[in-house]
Amino acid sequence: MVKPVLTIQDERLYKVSAPVTKFDRELRDLVRDMFDSMAEEGGVGLAAVQIGVLKRVLVIDLVEKGFIKGAFINPRLIEASEEMQDGEEGCLSVPGLSAELKRPRWVKIGYQDMSGNEKVVEGEMLLARAFLHEMDHLDGKVFVDQLEPKLHKQLAGDIDRIKSGLPVEHAIEPKYRNRKKAS
Template identity: 35%
Template sequence: MKIYKLGEEVLRKKCEPVKEVTDELRAIFDEMFETMIAADGVGLAAPQVGISQRFFVLISDDEVRRVFVNPQIIATSPELEDYEEGCLSLPGFNEKIRRPASVTVQALNEFGKPFTLKADGLLARIIQHENDHLDGIIYIDRGDPNFASDVTAKMAKRLERAAKKEAEKAKKMAKIAAKIAAQEAKKASKSTK
């Protein structure tokens, strides 16, 4: 799956609730786990793979695969903790972000069954980070505004370079396809003579 990067519109949209947990959706969860693991991540939210729906997957330090569908954080601790966060949608950037040390979340699991989970430590951090994605919030929005604007500018340049590369690649492929088509047409005209 493609991981969308900061600057792509889908990351800033508020996601729609999931109406029903289906086999098709479970297949998407599996793909998201594969994508997240391949990218060395610990969490991945639907908008990060271009889907504007309210779900995310994660694997915390306890190595348990967890799926959260239509999650709602219903309680947070008054104690706050600083922790250096990163994001698969902003590769190469990290910043200390202050968040509640523990949370209680209600959601549906991968089978559509409701559950409530009280989490602290890294698990609480990942839940809050991924849940933010569902509201179009990225971790840099919760930190130093100067860092956020610097990262946003750098990511915009990266996106621009990537788009330019893609356009050049498409142009090359079109040239190659045209050359092949011309050769095929030449062969075809020789065989009809």
Template identity: 40%
Template sequence: MAMREIRVVPDPVLRTACDEITTVDDRVRSLVEDLLDTVDAEGRAGLAANQIGVSLRAFSWNIDDEVGYVLNPRLVAVSDEQQDGDEGCLSVPELFYPTTRAWYARVEGVDLDGNEVVVEGTDLMARCLQHECDHLDGKLYLDRLERGTRKKAMRELRERL
């Protein structure tokens, strides 16, 4: 379909929890095509529907040459083992901050045909799964930063707006 414009903070759609998809219709099929087209660009690892202005529970990913999507994802498992690393977000352009995430994550949802989808991984895939599920709950990675780092990030964000 189309590469869609990315919504950036302070757009309120980014802070609103997304609705479950109850019916797969042409609108949802178009949304999935747009998510896949939009995530399939250099430097993009994941994209939640609300980042393109659609408040439905769906996201796409583009990790290690694997591109996919999931509808109504639920984060069902994470490891106790943690990873630290800089994280960024298309909706918070050019700001990267150290963010702690679980080393492993597992998401369950469905595809356009109603078939169960299980997506799991470690390292970058785990980070992506957690990051995109947060988006669908109206949260940004900035919310997970340690207090001092978050304060610095919010100051830098205000200066850019």
């Protein structure tokens, strides 16, 4: 079921999500709602907190960009490359704003699947960025608060508008966004 995506005016986005301990029907329903809500918004990644559920669950759909689609439970960073990538980042919780943010080029992530089995996944470029961005959400961090100070200053007006529930003046959505589902 499509759920509303919280924006950065909602204080839940600044809270730390709790580990998943039960791999049950409720988790499957949550993951399905997350995929539905992400697709509705044309997103490529979503953390459970973005639909108001403070659990360490994230979903990614980068199939259109040649990567993977999946649900990752209790993800943790095992390793990240020293080499960094430049790139544009956006967030469904920060509508209308995207910005450059340096991230490691490659990551190795440990996680549990929907049955609780331990797994490992590696990703680079946009996939690495998506994992790191969504894992930050699980720790109550939003990308606009991690921008380089100079850039953050430039965008402060727009960020404040979104935090007040107002649209940004010159909305730019990230290029990598998935096509919205026809509805």
